[in-house]
Amino acid sequence: MENNFDKVMSEKTNEELIKIVTIENSKYQKLALDSAEKEIESRNIDITEFNKIKDSVNIEKQKKDQLDLNTVKSSTRFVHFIVDTFIFFIFYVIVGSIFQAIFQFDVNKNFLFTWLLMVITFVFYYSFVEYHFQKTFGKYITKTKVVTINGEKPSLNDIIVRSFCRLIPFDRMSFLFIKNGFHDGLSNTRVVKE
Structure with a gap:
């Protein structure tokens, strides 16, 4: 049988x-x-x-x-979050100012446009630096980098998925409950010590 x-x-x-x-x-x-x-x-x-x-x-x-x-701990990931949020907002202010100067449009008066510009800038910032350097500014400070679950350099697709997954509500809090948060788990990536 x-x-x-x-x-x-x-x-x-x-x-x-x-x-x-x-x-x-x-x-x-x-x-x-x-x-x-x-x-x-x-x-x-x-x-x-x-x-x-x-x-x-x-x-x-x-x-x-x-x-x-x-694989780095949650406390290190929190440092990444603080540093990268600060850098992102500086980058967003620069992009918003350039857009405002070129198109003579006040980005702060249109909530939907402001939100859309912020999301595009956010995804671009993380995708660009993590794809080209395998790290963000926060990861430079802590001497860490992004790798696939096989320990290799992530593809552009992996990084874009990772960047969009950061937009999931409570993504940042997921690191308190699981070792690799939502944007790591869903993109099959990890942040490791160099």
């Missing part, structure tokens, strides 16, 4: 199966592990391929553990 785990494990890749029976075995119950081992045997995975995949999985796990170890 086939248990439910047999079907689930049959849909896993070789790498996922090897990961389950090696480094992630503590996360699974015995029946699931038995099904994973049975699936590995039925696929006749070559022992050299098994060891190669196992080694790459271990390296991946070590990189993730190192990344987790280097």
Whole structure:
């Protein structure tokens, strides 16, 4: 009689199966592990391929553990927030003044326009500096940078998603409850020590 785990494990890749029976075995119950081992045997995975995949999985796990170890604390993120908010407002005042001078339009008298200009400036500021430098001014001070969950430089898409996620209400407070706040979690990025 086939248990439910047999079907689930049959849909896993070789790498996922090897990961389950090696480094992630503590996360699974015995029946699931038995099904994973049975699936590995039925696929006749070559022992050299098994060891190669196992080694790459271990390296991946070590990189993730190192990344987790280097992930900065909420107090450091609070410093980033204070510094970057101050820099953003200076940047916004400059952009608003330039816009006002060019178009002879008082940005402070139109709430919707002011809000829209602020959002565009906000997303541009964070996207530009984090994409080009992997850090904002606050991160320069604390010697930290933005990386993907694999420890690599984020793509422009990752950074834009990260910047828009900062607009989620209570995003800044999310760091009080979870190690990596909303804009980290949703963009699959982390802030780590250099």
